Amino acid sequence: MNEMDNSDKEIVSGKKGILSLPGFPIVIGCIGKNLITLAAISMVSFDNPPLIMIGIVPKRYSFELIKEVKDYSINIPTTEFIDDVKYIGKISGRDVEDKFKATGLTPVKASKISSYLIKECPVNLECKVVHTLDLGGTHTWFVGEVVAAHLAKDYDRSKAFIFWPGQFRYVGDVIEI
Numbered sequence: 609m610n611e612m613d614n615s616d617k618e619i620v621s622g623k624k625g626i627l628s629l630p631g632f633p634i635v636i637g638c639i640g641k642n643l644i645t646l647a648a649i650s651m652v653s654f655d656n657p658p659l660i661m662i663g664i665v666p667k668r669y670s671f672e673l674i675k676e677v678k679d680y681s682i683n684i685p686t687t688e689f690i691d692d693v694k695y696i697g698k699i700s701g702r703d704v705e706d707k708f709k710a711t712g713l714t715p716v717k718a719s720k721i722s723s724y725l726i727k728e729c730p731v732n733l734e735c736k737v738v739h740t741l742d743l744g745g746t747h748t749w750f751v752g753e754v755v756a757a758h759l760a761k762d763y764d765r766s767k768a769f770i771f772w773p774g775q776f777r778y779v780g781d782v783i784e785i
């Protein structure tokens with residue numbers, strides 16, 4: 609095989625290629641008091657200012673809300689809340705008035721934004737929308753400045769999980785330090 613030959617691989621769609629990334633972090637977003645499961649999340653800047661972005665499909669109820677509310681919280685769940693992640697990722701706020709009540713999760717008032725935080729999640733990020741990016745395609749991106757962050761003292765990152773299209777997975781074993 610010469611160096612120009614890539615024929616041992618299959619030509620697939622761009623979507624299938626993107627879905628081959630090794631997992632997407634799973635978080636629960638809260639906009640106002642409406643909860644949404646999100647895998648489209650990415651860091652934009654670690655500092656000065658810290659920025660993160662979430663991708664929301666325009667037909668979602670959350671999409672209408674975020675334009676009005678202009679802030680959101682990001683909450684990192686642990687695996688014991690996997691059923692809530694699935695429920696929140698399936699049921700629209702258009703059909704269920706209060707997903708906190710429906711799941712039994714506890715809303716906590718944030719310190720710097722109007723959207724609520726989830727008490728049961730060991731990490732909560734308070735984000736103010738500073739840019740909205742409609743770049744075409746499936747998701748519109750809401751870049752948020754992280755104006756406050758709450759981290760449980762006993763946070764164990766290995767209890768968080770990722771979406772591995774078709775299934776949920778733990779993050780995995782240490783390979784090398």
Ligand SMILES: Cc1cc2nc3c(=O)[nH]c(=O)nc-3n(C[C@H](O)[C@H](O)[C@H](O)COP(=O)(O)O)c2cc1C
Binds near residue numbers: 649663693700771
């Ligand atoms: C694992 C998983 C990941 C998801 N990721 C996203 C996402 O990144 N963006 C999005 O718009 N919807 C995503 N969804 C779908 C929404 O969570 C779902 O449609 C939800 O019911 C929307 O609620 P809403 O209509 O109240 O906004 C995901 C669902 C699941 C199960």
